[in-house]
Structure formats: structure tokens, C-alpha cells
Amino acid sequence: MRIVVSGTHASGKSTLLSDFALRHPGFTVLPDPFDLLDETWDAPRATMFASQLRLAADRLDSGENPGDMIAERGPLDFLAYLVALGETTGSPASxxxxxxxxxITAAALEHVDLLVVLPLTTADPIEVGEEDPELRAAMNDALLELVDDPDLVGTHLRVAELVGSPEERLARLEALVSVHGAPPTPS
Structure with missing residues (x-):
């Protein structure tokens, strides 16, 4: 099973991935593409998001990472950041x-079975600190619009929005995996 966990920054992706990985050691875990870039984060730029989009897309090719995998962020995240950057700066990407x-996003998502989206909610807030709250909110809104675009997500991809506490999100993800893919590893 091939899973991508998507969401804006500080939405709980890393927590969900690490909790899932502890209970499912057979899954390959792909980190946030930002962690794989040599660039420093000085200010959000379209070129940086485009680079991360390409990296996120390339690693979803089943030849690159065969077998069960779960990825922190996919190309859809960075497409949403490109849209949000234009909205927040008034200077849209070309x-x-x-x-x-x-x-690129649509082609890459053909290699994914389950797209897990972690939307921001007022019921389960995550404190963000100084990590550009305006861009965070705009990306969240853009992502939620993009997941409804059949030209991007296709017809085979199962999309699930997970909300709640970290434990509730993990339980829901495990239920989705046991129904649609590999059974969860007993604890």
C-alpha cells in the first residue's frame, strides 16, 4: 500500500507518520522533501516549492520505492503551497x-493508493509559533480545494481527511489501511 500524508505546516503530519511507523515497521517512511533539500529557509519562494514538488513526485514512482510506503507530503502539498504563495504575496506563480x-502532481498521484489529508480545525488546534500563519492557512484552504479536483487526484485514489487527537488520527489511518491494504501489525 502506498500512502501520502498531506497537510500544511504544523498540521500533525510528522506525529502521525512516526506513530504509524512504530506500529508498522514493514512500511518504508519517506520524510518531508524539505528535509532533503540543501536550500536554507529564508522566505517561501515558488522555486523552492517547485523543487520540493518534483522531489515528492519522483519518489512516488513505484520503481523508486517498491512495496508498502508512507510519505510525509506529496506533490499536491507543494502545488497547494504554490497557489497559496500567490494568494498571500499577490505575486502568483507563472x-x-x-x-x-x-x-506532475496528477501523474505522481497515479502511484498512490491512499491520500491522507490533515486539515486545520479549531477543535484540534496545533500551535504554529512563527512559521508564517498566513501562508499556513492559505495552503490549508488551497489543499482542501485541490483534493476535490478529479483531474489531479484521478478516480482510483482514495482520499481521507483525518481530524481529532493524534491517537484518533492514528486509529482511523490504521482502520483505512486494514480495510484497503496491508493489515496493521499487532502491538
């Missing part, structure tokens, strides 16, 4: 960049 990014 139409050509957005179009090419959407094509």
Missing part, C-alpha cells in the same frame, strides 16, 4: 509553472 506542476 501559469506555465502551475500547469506543469499540476501535470
Amino acid at each position: 501559469p506555465a509553472l502551475l500547469e506543469r506542476s499540476a501535470e
Whole structure:
């Protein structure tokens, strides 16, 4: 089973992945593409998000990572960041960049079985500190719109929005995996 966990920054992705990985050692865990870049984070830029989108897409190829895997972020995250960056700065990415990014995203998501989206909710807030709260909210909104676009997510991809406490999110993810893929490892 191939899973991508998506959400804006400080939405609980890392917690969910690490909790899941502890209970499912047979899954390969792919870290946030940001952690794999050599760039430093000085300010959000379209080129940085485009680089992360490409990296996130490339690693979803089943030839690159065969077998069960769970990835922190997929190309859809970075397409949402590109849209949100334009909304928050008033300087949108070029139409050509957005179009090419959407094509890459759609092609990559063909290699994914389950897209888990962690939306921001007022019921389960996660404190963000100084990590650009305006961009965080705009990316969340863009991501939630993009997951409804059948041209991006296709017809085979199962999409699940998970809310609640970390324990509730993990339980729901495990239920989705046991129904649609590999059974959970007994604890």
C-alpha cells in the first residue's frame, strides 16, 4: 500500500507518520522533501516549492520505492503551497509553472493508493509559533480545494481527511489501511 500524508505546516503530519511507523515497521517512511533539500529557509519562494514538488513526485514512482510506503507530503502539498504563495504575496506563480506542476502532481498521484489529508480545525488546534500563519492557512484552504479536483487526484485514489487527537488520527489511518491494504501489525 502506498500512502501520502498531506497537510500544511504544523498540521500533525510528522506525529502521525512516526506513530504509524512504530506500529508498522514493514512500511518504508519517506520524510518531508524539505528535509532533503540543501536550500536554507529564508522566505517561501515558488522555486523552492517547485523543487520540493518534483522531489515528492519522483519518489512516488513505484520503481523508486517498491512495496508498502508512507510519505510525509506529496506533490499536491507543494502545488497547494504554490497557489497559496500567490494568494498571500499577490505575486502568483507563472501559469506555465502551475500547469506543469499540476501535470506532475496528477501523474505522481497515479502511484498512490491512499491520500491522507490533515486539515486545520479549531477543535484540534496545533500551535504554529512563527512559521508564517498566513501562508499556513492559505495552503490549508488551497489543499482542501485541490483534493476535490478529479483531474489531479484521478478516480482510483482514495482520499481521507483525518481530524481529532493524534491517537484518533492514528486509529482511523490504521482502520483505512486494514480495510484497503496491508493489515496493521499487532502491538
